[in-house]
Amino acid sequence: MNPEARRLVDRLWSYCNVLRDDGVSSKNYLEQLSFLVFLKMAHELELSNNSISDSTQHRYILPEEIRAKGRGWGELLDLTGSALERAYTSLLHDLGGDGEHDDNVRPHTDGDGEDEAEDDGDTPRTTLTLIFKRARNHIQNPANLRRLIHDLINKEDWSTARSDIQGDAYEALIARSVEDTKAGAGQYFTPRPLIESIVRVMRPTQHDTITDPACGTGGFLLAAYAQILRDHSADMYPEDYEHLASGRIWGTELVPETARLAAMNLLLHNIGAPDGIPLIKQEDALKREPQDLATLVLANPPFGTKSSQMISNEDETGNGKGKQNSNGHAYSRRDFWTKTPNKQLNFLQHIASLLDRDGRAAVIVPDNVLYESGNAATTIRRELLLRYDLHTMLRLPRGIFHAGGVSATVLFFDWAERRHSEDEPPRTQQIWTYDLRTGKRFTLKQNPLRAEHLADFEKAYCADDRSQRTVSERFQVHDGAALVKTEDVKLDLGLLTPEADEEESLPPGELVAAVVDDLRSALAEVAALAEELGVELTESADA
Structure with a gap:
């Protein structure tokens, strides 16, 4: 990390410790930091208008009705005490009014000149309305709020192109917040070295359209953007930068608080515009068929198997709703191969549907996806091998996620031409x-996963020409056609040591976590089977 970025991280994080005494969690602190940094960026942009003589070229981020009353960063700088706390609380409330302030919305283009603006009612229409949607003030001590505004944020220039400082600092703060939380969304936070290794072998270019349907705070998207700049900046034209920053990179995130962090993270890395269409969609990615396809999909979807929604590939009503399950909820996805309430398996089907022609995907899945029994799991694995080229699997070590005992694998697969008959061989050869x-034994603190641990995998992957791959002790090859013909199409392959031996060497806490995860997977499959048979489970049996 740039020394200046490290300095900024240390300053901002030290103040997080101060606010903890007032009951402000690290997560809430990062959220408040996002609000205030956005307001400071809007203020900086407004000041830059003074150097532009043509007033028609002036840009304003905050809505006219806010600016007309002298609201914004300047107002916060001038106030103290309870007046500051009231003004900040009121400003957040007015900016977070569920997306009604859309005066400055600009059309989003996908790089081909096609306008793509849509309004789903409650869907934020600008990055501003996404970030401030239902925003609340969690800093109740006016003295602490004033210090955060004056001594920390106001002393930094947040609108410059120095994304190696402000952007990297913000991303580092997200990582520290995850480490501090050790629960919730952070438990499956993808280690940065793993993200960067996956991106390196996927070789993104400025011509790719890149998405993550479960983007979290945007780690995969930012790593892909950074890799493009490293590999292709010498060959890029101004319009290439513009297309990457205005629509060729986008993500989807279900949790509103996480979505706003992702949007802010992208902004600070010069992706997106405060007054433009959000490049982060805050919604359930599984609820409808993809509206935009991508040539590169990178994802670490949620690991939990249970979902409140039954995803059906049957009746389509035109509004994304299908036949209801026993809880009264269902999505219809006719593009899916089979129906299941298993969230992990549904994300795998969704990612496959997201791929554009000649597209490629890398997705992290828990190991139960590879071997889980049941009609749905078997069908999904078989269809993946038949329709796509699942050419590589990276079996990950335990100890790299905040949740102990998690066993995961990275699946690398490519789009393939449609099979025109059942006699044709599977696309996965x-x-x-x-x-x-x-x-391999890793821990989050004493022995974390680092880039050098993945160097041999990257070399073996042969990203430039996969036909040059060679078998080694750790890198084995399996016959795809033979696997398709097996009864359960289990893909639990390639470990030198059987999984049972690995689990016996786990510490007791991690072993218990692994057993619990397996039991949850089994219960999810029982629930899926009950749905298929039309059996209504009681609440206790389905819990």
Whole structure:
């Protein structure tokens, strides 16, 4: 990290510790920091208008009705005490009014000149309305609020192109917040070295359209953007930068608080515009068929198997709703191969549907996706091998996620031409599996996963020409056609040491966590089978 960025991180994080005494969690602090930084950026942009003589070229971020009353960063700088607290609380309330302030909305283009603006009622129409949607003030001590505004944020220039400082600092604060939380969304926070390794072998270019349907705070999207700049900046034209920053990179995130962090993270890395269409969609990615396809999909979807929604591939009513399950909820996805309430399996189907022609995907899945029994799981694995080229699997070690005992694998698969008959061979001819798990022990603090641990995998992957791959002790090849013909199409392949031996060596806490995860997977499959048979489970049986 840039030394200046590290300095900024240390300053901002030290103040998080101060606010903890007032009951402000690290998560809430990061949220408040996002609000205030956005307001400061809007103020900086407004000041830059003074150097532009043509008033028609002036840009304003805050809505006219806010600016006309002298509201915004300047107002916060001038106030103290309870007046400051009231003004800040009122400003957040007015800006977070569920997206009604859309005066400055600009059309979003996907890089091909097509306008793509839509309004789903409660859907934010600008990055501003996404970030401030239902915003609340969690800093009740006016003295602490004033110090945060004056001594920390106001002393930094947030609107410059120095994303290696402000952007990297913000991302580092997100990482520290996750480490501090150790629960909730942070438990499956994807380690940065793993993200960067996956992106390196996927080789993104300025011509790709890139998405993450469960983007969290945007780690995969930012890593792909950074890799493009490293590899292709010498070949890029101004319009390439504009297209990447205005629609070729986007994500979807279900949790509103996380979505606003992702949007702010992208902004600070010069992706998106405060007054433009949000590049982060705050919604359930599974609720409807993809509206935009991508040539590169990078994702670490939620690991939990249970979902309140039954995803059906049957009746389509035109509004995304299908036949209801026993809870009264269902989505209709006719593009899916089968129906299941299992969230992990549905994300795998969704990611496959997201791929554009010649597209490629890398998705992190818990190991139960590879071997889970039941009609739905078997069908999904078989269809994946038949329709797509699942060419590589990276078996990940335990200890790299905040949730102990998690066993996960990265699936790398490519779009393939449609099979025109059942007699045609599956599109997956060979599956190469790299075992990074056997004999590897990692912890979050003492022995974290680092880039050098993935160097041999990247070399074996042969991103430039996969036909040059060679078998080694850790890198094995399997016959895709033979796997398709097996009864359960289990893909639990490639480990040098059997999984049972690995689990016996786990510490008791991690072993219990692994057992619980397996039991949850089994219960999800029982619930899915009950749905297929029309059996209504009681609340206790379905819990």
